[in-house]
Amino acid sequence: MEAIKCIKERRSIRKFQDKKVPHELLNEVIEAAAFAPSWKNTQVTRYLVTEDREKMNKIADGCVLGFEYNIDTIRKAAALVIVTMIKGRSGMERDGSATTPKGADWGIFDTGIATQTFCLAAHDKGLGTVIMGIFDENKVSEVIPVPEGQQVAALVALGYPDEEPKAPKRKSAEELVTYID
Numbered sequence: 001m002e003a004i005k006c007i008k009e010r011r012s013i014r015k016f017q018d019k020k021v022p023h024e025l026l027n028e029v030i031e032a033a034a035f036a037p038s039w040k041n042t043q044v045t046r047y048l049v050t051e052d053r054e055k056m057n058k059i060a061d062g063c064v065l066g067f068e069y070n071i072d073t074i075r076k077a078a079a080l081v082i083v084t085m086i087k088g089r090s091g092m093e094r095d096g097s098a099t100t101p102k103g104a105d106w107g108i109f110d111t112g113i114a115t116q117t118f119c120l121a122a123h124d125k126g127l128g129t130v131i132m133g134i135f136d137e138n139k140v141s142e143v144i145p146v147p148e149g150q151q152v153a154a155l156v157a158l159g160y161p162d163e164e165p166k167a168p169k170r171k172s173a174e175e176l177v178t179y180i181d
């Protein structure tokens with residue numbers, strides 16, 4: 001798929017067909033997402049994937065702060081991806097000092113880029129995704145064991161789309177850009 005088409009036509013998908021996503025296909029998506037840029041190529045993003053209905057329902061019912069959209073989305077998804085980030089690495093030197101005034105904040109920046117790359121690659125492969133930020137990460141960690149040294153950055157629901165939503169309105173380039181002389 002052409003890149004601009006993929007970027008513009010990817011939508012957040014919250015309704016999914018009752019159909020499993022083959023692991024080979026998901027691995028292809030993750031391999032593509034691994035080509036996302038990262039601070040000094042630190043590659044701090046990881047993906048914990050569950051297809052276990054019981055765990056997914058526990059997250060839907062107990063970990064999304066009661067946000068209805070996320071409850072319904074997670075209950076219908078084929079898989080839930082818990083995107084994690086290795087803490088305190090991106091933006092930092094090996095001796096533990098911060099390279100720039102942003103310190104370790106670059107980690108969440110990198111993980112955002114990786115997550116969007118994941119969603120674009122998934123769209124290219126005919127899969128639907130939605131990034132979810134409304135959840136309680138401590139509660140998610142009680143359901144899904146998060147490896148030592150990592151923290152939950154975002155949840156992504158994944159599956160074959162069962163809807164074709166219209167694009168929410170976007171700002172124009174003129175509204176977004178300021179050219180500085």
Ligand SMILES: Cc1cc2nc3c(=O)[nH]c(=O)nc-3n(C[C@H](O)[C@H](O)[C@H](O)COP(=O)(O)O)c2cc1C
Nearest residue numbers: 010011012014069070130131132133134135167168
């Ligand atoms: C960091 C982040 C957090 C988000 N959190 C949620 C969420 O908790 N639930 C949800 O349904 N959508 C969530 N979204 C999806 C946005 O609502 C969506 O991207 C936006 O409305 C634009 O729609 P589009 O993705 O179809 O272009 C989130 C998106 C981002 C990038």
